[in-house]
Amino acid sequence: MLAFFIRRVIYAVIAMWAVSVIAFVIINLPAGDFVTTYIATQLATGNLVLEDEAESLRDFYGLNDPVYVQYSKWITRILQGNLGFSFEFNAPVRTVLEMNLTNTLLLGAFTVVFIWVVAIPIGIYSAVKQYSPGDYIATFFGFLGLGVPDFLIGLVMLWLILDTTGFLATGLYSHEFRNAPWSFGKAWDLAKHMILPVAILGTAGTAALIRVMRANLLDELKKPYVTTARAKGLTEWQLIMKYPVRYALNPVISMTAYILPFIISGSVILSFVLDLPTIGRDFLRALTAQDIYLSGAVILFSGWLTIIGTFVSDLLLAWVDPRIRLEED
Amino acid sequence: MTTETRQPTAPLDSGFRRNDVAAPLDSRVRGNDVASARNDDMSGGNDVASARNDVASSGNGESPVAGDAILSVRGLETQFFTDEGVVRAVDGVDFDVLPGTTMGIVGESGCGKSITAKSILQIVEAPGRITNGEINYNPSGDAGSATDLLSLGANSDAMRSIRGGEISMIFQEPMTSFSGLHTFGNQIDETLRLHTNLSKQERFDLGVDWLARVGIPNPTQRMHEYPFRFSGGQLQRAMIAMAMCTNPRVLIADEPTTALDVTTQAQILDLLQRMQEENDMAILFITHDLGVISEIADDVTVMYLGKVVETGPVFSFFDEPKHPYSKALLTSIPSMFTSSRERLPSISGSIPHPQNRPMGCAFHPRCQSFMAGTCDVGEPELQSVNEEQEVSCFLYEGQ
Secondary structure, three states: OHHHHHHHHHHHHHHHHHHHHHHHHHHOOOOOOHHHHHHHHHHHOOOOOOHHHHHHHHHHOOOOOOHHHHHHHHHHHHHOOOOOEEOOOOEEHHHHHHHHHHHHHHHHHHHHHHHHHHHHHHHHHHHHOOOOHHHHHHHHHHHHHHHOOHHHHHHHHHHHHHHHHOOOOOOOOOHHHOOOOOOHHHHHHHHHHHHHHHHHHHHHHHHHHHHHHHHHHHHHHOOHHHHHHHHHOOOHHHHHHHOHHHHHHHHHHHHHOOHHHHHHHOOHHHHHHOOOOOHHHHHHHHHHOOOHHHHHHHHHHHHHHHHHHHHHHHHHHHHHOHHHHHOOO | OOHHHHHHHHHHHHHHHHHHOOOOOOOOOOOOOOOHHHHHHOOOOOHHHHHHHHHHHHHHHHOOOOOOOOEEEEEEEEEEEEOOEEEEEEEEEEEEEOOOOEEEEEOOOOOOHHHHHHHHHOOOOOOEEEEEEEEEEOOOOOOOOOEEHHHOOOOOHHHHHHEOOOEEEEOOOOOOOOOOOOOHHHHHHHHHHHHOOOOHHHHHHHHHHHHHHOOOOOHHHHHOOOHHHOOHHHHHHHHHHHHHOOOOOEEEEEOOOOOOOHHHHHHHHHHHHHHHHHHOOEEEEEEOOHHHHHHHOOEEEEEEOOEEEEEEEHHHHHHOOOOHHHHHHHHOOOOOOOOOOOOOOOOOOOOOOHHHOOOOOOOHHHOOOOOOOOOOOOOOOOEEOOOOOEEOOHHHOOO
16 A cells, blocks of 8 residues: 555656646747736836846846756746746736635535535436436436536526526625625525536536446446345345445546546636636636736646646545555555 | 156155266265265265265255255246347246255356346346246245245345345356455355344354355455455355355355366365255256266256256266257267367257247257257157156157
């Protein structure tokens, strides 16, 4: 188990380094450097930047150094918590990200829970009662959820809820709580606002997971160990929950690794539609404004989140599956 | 085979065949109720043999009137309702398993052997369904006290307490028949929890005890290990331990040696025989391997395309097979005396798809003794041809 753990940590660190190189390359892809951008923005507001000043800025940020020196300076700064400056928000990138980090993580966590709670039981039911009316209904809504884009569901639901209850389900906080300190009222308000975005963000994931769970379980139900369990005298539900469902959960766990970065990058449009204060929304603004430090940071962190998610799901898999845990002893 | 013919002949019959026909085929001990006279001609005549005879003769006192089958299958039909149509996988099967003896069921792949076994425990997977028949289970041996298992619901408490408790089953592929995510101890504990009232510690101790009895070293440590740490042979031993730990009266063994190498096969067969002797248990042994049948079975039932074509004592089957299919099977076994360049006889053709069952006798397109106008018209019935054997073939009609 320890060997397994150490090996995974090493893999994760290597992958994180590779992602950081890619993020750095992306940041440096646009023609010119950020000083050029800075001069342009200053010009737009009527300020002239002198050639000397530009040169000293380049020196300060090390833009005249060789690429590998630039990279090591950049990554050192990032590891020290200095993510650069966002021109679009006119604030350090770190401050911009911190504003919406809690919201994003909360939304992500609830979406994961939502997907699991909804998809796993439905997937089990669909597999065990294959070709039953319930299975067809689940399959139908599953494909519907996969096929219809998030923002469309969002708009329709927003209108339906507003029309029937008069509740405007946009944002994550009502106006009076937006800058208020945490309280029971604020948490309740947040919960009310969370339901719609969580359900919509979770739709595609839920639909995909139902299909995965159903397909896995259908495979597992035919395995000889199920017959063995049946021949022991277990009831059908006892044996299904103990054996094949355990097996079928493995891919579900590995899938979860990808949900967190999806919440950032996959929720961009929905965040605009529902006015959700998430990093995804900041990301789109940064991209359209060529705000390279902010977008670079988001790219870097979604990459790192994927790696961390994979690492965590590897540990979870090792925890539930002794074959993985013990193979390297 | 019908009860009427079976019952009067059985006592004589079993005594007769075991003492008389033994020598060439049978080099092994076999648990049974009338074995006493047998030590003399036993090739081994060893400890196991005498131990077995002790068990057997002590069992003899209490054992039911011989001939009262512990498990009696009558007219069993199991069909699969697929999109392409109904597959009659088991199509009217009759046989009896006598207490303490081994009934071997042989046949090619796809002839319905395994489905028959699963039907007895009512664990046939959808879209399969038992559509007809009786499975009379009579553990006490008293006449008239049999229970028709099919009258119990497949998921009823009564059926589930028999399944794995009184009638256990072991399977073909030990490597995939355990859950790889649970320790062996967990899996045997489950069986004991379902069928006994023992405490957790008692169940654990019993599990250790059974692992030791099936010959697995370090049983206490093995209880905490996962199945992938066991070899194939060890897993089959462990499966036998898991099936035996509730002291079942009948063990259904569905090709338990097929996935194992020959040396391990022999060990597993020895183990099963020892278990049978120690526990006075009947075995329903399913295989396509006639060599294995000659080792372990007392009686043989030959199946072809979901039907019984021949049934009788194992020695009669090897000495004087009656059905052309049985004869063909026996001639296609390689023998030590076959010269090296000789082609092995094989049965022409292959098993038809169950949905294209031939008219008349299902075997007629492959049969050496095919009689036009008879075999392709009517279906033969299973009937006695002598005191011991029953055959379903027009060659013996009217005898």
